[in-house]
Ligand code: C2E
Ligand code: CA
């Protein structure tokens with residue numbers, strides 16, 4: 272029996288080694304991903320619920336690894352945050368999204384995700400300003416999305432940076448709303464221009480009265496605070512209808528459009544095109 276345990280432990284340890292090695296290899300590859308041109312952005316449409324018009328697009332990062340193929344952001348962003356390459360990657364995302372949005376001949380917004388690490392370490396307001404000047408994108412067309420984990424890290428500093436960014440004319444959205452642990456306090460203290468309701472509520476809305484009640488409550492909250500609410504993860508017509516009835520401002524999800532490469536967005540002319 273002892274031998275079995277020893278063998279099992281050895282096996283477990285070598286499996287751990289394997290995972291750690293794979294992670295280290297990915298971390299190394301990631302540092303070179305920008306120069307090798309392996310990163311790209313997909314864009315997902317954000318739609319007005321009452322009118323069906325296109326309001327903007329969220330930029331979503333994609334990494335095509337030369338050996339492993341497409342690696343989803345949930346797998347490589349944590350690695351990038353750990354080894355610091357998120358700084359260069361985040362800057363690349365911001366610059367690329369602004370450049371591409373400036374080349375669209377329309378007025379739609381472009382929403383860009385920010386990592387808490389970028390917030391903590393970069394002079395973010397300066398960087399955003401530089402990139403807006405460099406790309407010629409109007410500041411009012413840029414929206415930055417951040418999650419509560421960004422805020423809780425250092426509230427005072429985050430508030431300071433957010434005010435600087437807002438002074439440029441850029442807007443701020445709170446992402447994955449409802450999944451953090453200080454949502455209401457956050458809304459009271461930070462100058463958000465949009466609430467993005469986490470997609471977990473949408474996923475349950477058709478069978479869970481609780482999920483529906485929470486969506487309704489957040490919409491009421493948004494109206495009281497005069498902050499528009501965008502519902503994430505809308506996958507069905509029924510879900511969209513519920514949002515119409517409840518008076519949601521904007522929606523995003525596979526039903527309205529999947530994330531697509533830029534050429535497909537431009538090809539179909541951007542506005543009001545579904546799927
Ligand atoms: P997120 O910011 O909440 O982005 C929305 C995610 O939900 C995207 O996954 C999108 O493809 C997916 N999604 C959209 N509509 C639906 C739907 O109807 N149903 C379902 N089930 N999913 C839907 P993606 O592109 O894999 O990105 C995952 C996360 O990675 C993002 O979550 C964001 O936190 C992070 N991320 C993506 N791009 C960037 C980036 O450029 N910088 C940073 N820091 N994080 C990023
Ligand atoms: Ca987001």
Ligand code: CA
Pocket residue numbers: 446447467469470503
């Ligand atoms: Ca989200």
Ligand code: CA
Pocket residue numbers: 447
């Ligand atoms: Ca998320």
